[in-house]
Amino acid sequence: MNDLVVDVGNSRIKWALAANGRVIGSSRAVAHDNLELLFAEWSRLSAPPQRVRGVSGPASAGTQAAIAQWTTTHWDLAPHWLETPATGGGVQVAYPTPAQLGTDRWLAMVGARAAGKAPACIIDCGSAITLDVLDAHGQHQGGLILPGLAAQQAGLTGLAPGLPRVDWPNSTPFPANNTPDALASGYLHGTAMALQGLLQRCATNTPEALTAVLTGGDATLISRYLDRSVTLRPDLVLEGIAALQ
Missing domain, CATH: 3.30.420.40 (ATPase, nucleotide binding domain)
Incomplete structure (x- = not known):
């Protein structure tokens, strides 16, 4: 049977299935405000995982609790949230x-x-x-x-709100001739x-x-x-x- 591995980051929740110490296929990711999509994807798995293991920062306590409630209710599995050992x-x-x-x-x-x-x-x-x-x-x-x-942009526009927010292009001129x-x-x-x-x-x-x-x-x-x-x-x-x- 497979494990479900979960990374609850600051902006996204990434997950994948794993077996024999390796991730199977590609990961999936959803935003914190779209837990319905996350749980819908999990509900479509062909079989419940053997274990649910993950990592979550202290700022994501609400998301961590919601995940634990869903996995316990639907799979009778409480996630094991990892912590850094020596x-x-x-x-x-x-x-x-x-x-x-x-x-x-x-x-x-x-x-x-x-x-x-x-x-x-x-x-x-x-x-x-x-x-x-x-x-x-x-x-x-x-x-x-x-x-x-994102933190650099948020910090600069917070201090200088007249500056525009920019998207992240695949390439950008160096040097540039516009703001x-x-x-x-x-x-x-x-x-x-x-x-x-x-x-x-x-x-x-x-x-x-x-x-x-x-x-x-x-x-x-x-x-x-x-x-x-x-x-x-x-x-x-x-x-x-x-x-x-």
Whole structure:
């Protein structure tokens, strides 16, 4: 039988089926305000899962409770919500207080190691952009957090409400000759250049050749602006949940 693995993020809920430590097929995603669609998709599964395992941040307590109520009512299964351990899934967390490390970050490292990508520099491009370095033995070297694309735009337009909001194009001019393109170029090229510099700094600080692994909702978009090759693993957190036996 299959497991249901769930990643309750800040803006979306991603899920997939998993078996034998691996995600089966592609993931699905819905917005937090569309739980009816999520539950309709689950109700159409050919059979109930054997287990429901997931990750959810403290800001998503309401969504977590709604999911638990649905799975308990329809499948008689209470979800197991994972928390960051000091050591787990082949990863030793560098934080002295492991609970301070987002569980999604730990799971992304578990997923990268299970996929044979360690040593790695793992970048999760979501509401926040997180970076974590993992060595070949599964030792977390630490990481950092910076604002994601949506957070950058929200912060700037909040401070300067006269500026327009922009969509995220697949390509944008550099330099730009109008304000919307200049904003998009700044967000996208600026983020990409920052990540390239951070990747270079990580490479300088470790004797191992690190694989740059990008995941998260904006990973594909940001990767187009990087002047280097990266490995895209859009379901890395789900892969990490699946890898835990």
